Amino acid sequence: MNAILTIARLTWIEARRRRIVLAALICGVLFLAVFGTAIYFIPPRNLDGPNPLMARAQLQVLMLAGFYVVNFLVVAFAVMLPVDAVSGEIASGVMQTLASKPVRRVDILLGKWLVFWLMLAGYLLFMVGGLVGLMWFLKGFLMRNPFPAVGLMQLEASVLLSITIAGGVRFSTVTNGIVAFGFYALAFIGGWIEQIGVMVGNAASRYIGTAISLVSPGDALSRLAMHGLTPSVLSQVQANPFTSLSVPSMAMVWWSVAYIVAVLALATRGFQRRAL
């Protein structure tokens, strides 16, 4: 455990000094500034108007849009943050000094994974806190319990983080980035195939989409999160572009947890065999 924490500490110092954290925070603050400006000008001005139910629904949709973008930012962060962490250190030879110390290679991977996971969690909480806070401050609308959805978004980020860490063991940095984003794109297109299947009543498309979700569960988790954030009234009338027609099963959560464990196990196996 000490080795994992030391590697985590090293990774954190590196990320901080390389201004990765600062860059992510600046991007986040810029997005929140744009979001805040937009919701300030977009009606309704508050919930005290003639039709508070409609005003609430409009603000809910705006919040969903905000969450949708935050989810995308976190996904991008989950790939870009660790994309160079293993492959770059192997290519430069830095890894030789670490791996020749009395540490297991699995500890090196877990130390890096842990600190990136915490950074993603911190970033997600910061962004969600900003969204909810802005909406409450500017419109007096407080979103009820977004935490289950935030948990699902973090799980989605964890899937991509694990895939990127595992890719770094085998691929060069650029190839790893392409593969990791390719995995996300696969999940994204799988989600659309599934939804179109539901829309037109085509079972084959639905099954293909579900199968793709099992291979790359990111988008399914994202749809599950958005579903959790959508009030049942909005879900039923399909009155927003962020709600899925096909809501993935909660079993996808357990599948994703097992998926992360399996990906990290494969990454460890590959890393142990890798010549450094």
Next chain:
Amino acid sequence: MTGAVIQARGLRKQFGSNLAVANLSFSIGRGEVFGFLGPNGAGKTTSVKMLLGLVAPTSGSATVLGAPLGDWRIRARIGFLPEHFRFHDALTGRELLRIHGRLYGLRGADLERRIDVMLEKVNLREAENRPLREFSKGMTQRAGLAQALMADPDLVFLDEPTSGLDPLGRVLVRTLIEEARDRGASVFLNSHLLGDVEATCDRVVFVKQGRAIHEMSLKDAPSTLDVEVRVDRTDGATLEGLAAFGQDVRLNGCVIHLRVKSDDVVPEIARWLVGHGIGIHALGSRRKSLEEWFIQVMGEDQRPG
């Protein structure tokens, strides 16, 4: 070898169709400074990596400090400076040593004390709070030496430790190697700078195409002495007479070459020549350098790598 810290038997490493190490067997004793010599591409660095568990051998076996290859726990007693020394350059010198010290299991006041000692030893005290990216090549290499020696290891692998250093830095490395030997540690030195090897190593192994082809002690057996005498005249009887003093007596113009066993023989040769009425214009002797040994062992056909 009794009490061997490294015992390698038939190590072989193949990367695809490229054979990096063919069949490597050697051993290193406790407290020994061991030189591993060979041209570029001879498989020296791959051999070091196999011994450190960074690369798995295709076949063969080895023990390092009594443990089989790949035993990560034994690395608590091993220090390593890689050939292409690259570290996390956002760290300061002190942070680098702190991280590597923690990986060795050092903690708290002991760790900080040890960092102070190592920074002092490698002359980086004044630069300890500067990030490594601002270090010169020599400073980075000295920081690398410090991280390799952080835990007072029983075995140190130094892969080209003086390649980026000025003469003062090279003297520093020699001092550190001697200190390690004095406290009973073994040093595995991989270097192209044969002067450094000659000055520090007890024994060397010459490696060619992934095989150990020659081994020699630099400590116990001083090599023979090459004597060169420029004379005013010579004949067959002179050469026959000089054969009593040494071996390989040759004549090249007016210069006689021969190989003798010790310095004491040189004045005897002078006396014998003068006693036989032969005038001496010049007389010199020198030991065969490691570089000459290297060229001889590797063969004249060896091309620069």
